[in-house]
Amino acid sequence: MNIKELKEMIELMNENGLAELELEREGMSLKLKKASEPSFAHPMAYSIPTIPAPRSAVEAAVAAPAAAPVPPSNFKDVKSPMVGTFYRAPSPEAAPFAEIGQMVEVGQVVCIVEAMKLMNEIKSDVRGKVVEICVDNTEPVEFGQVLFRVDPTK
Numbered sequence: 001m002n003i004k005e006l007k008e009m010i011e012l013m014n015e016n017g018l019a020e021l022e023l024e025r026e027g028m029s030l031k032l033k034k035a036s037e038p039s040f041a042h043p044m045a046y047s048i049p050t051i052p053a054p055r056s057a058v059e060a061a062v063a064a065p066a067a068a069p070v071p072p073s074n075f076k077d078v079k080s081p082m083v084g085t086f087y088r089a090p091s092p093e094a095a096p097f098a099e100i101g102q103m104v105e106v107g108q109v110v111c112i113v114e115a116m117k118l119m120n121e122i123k124s125d126v127r128g129k130v131v132e133i134c135v136d137n138t139e140p141v142e143f144g145q146v147l148f149r150v151d152p153t154k
Helices: 003-016 057-062
Strands: 020-025 028-033 076-079 084-087 109-115 118-123 128-133 146-151
Touching: 003 020, 003 028, 109 146
Parallel strands: none
Antiparallel strands: 020 028, 076 146, 084 109, 109 118, 128 146
16 A cells, blocks of 8 residues: 555545544555544534524415324334345245235245345244335345335234
8 A cells, every 4th residue: 555545545534524444455454543633622613593584475375285194004014133235035036035915924034134144034023914115125224124014904
C-alpha cells in the first residue's frame, strides 16, 4: 500500500462521514480511526424559531387530507431472526418453500436466510394462509424484518 492509496481511503472516510475504516488485503491489515474532538472545540449552535407564512384559503383547501388510520390486522408476521440474504427456495431450480395463498403449519420451513455462508432454515411460528411475501428472493434482510404475513384465521 502506498501513500496515495492511504490518502484515497482518508478522503473516502471524509466524503462518507465514516469514523472508522478497516481493510484486510494480501496478508495486510489496516485500521483507520478518526480521533474524537474535544467537545469545547465545537461552537455552540442556536436555533431561531421561525413563524410559518400564513396559508391562503386556496392552499388550505388544496392541502392533502390526513390519511385515514389503518385498522389493525390480525395477520401474524414471520420475521427474520438474523441479518443475511433471503432465499425463497432451497436451490435456484427448486420450488419455493411457501407461496401466497398456501397454508403453512407451525414449524414448517418457509425460507432460508444465509448468514456467513451458513444456510439457516426459517420456520413458521404460526399456522395459517400466507397472504404476503414481504421480501424479494436474494434480497438482504435485517434482524426482525418481516418476511411473510400469515392469516391465522384461514
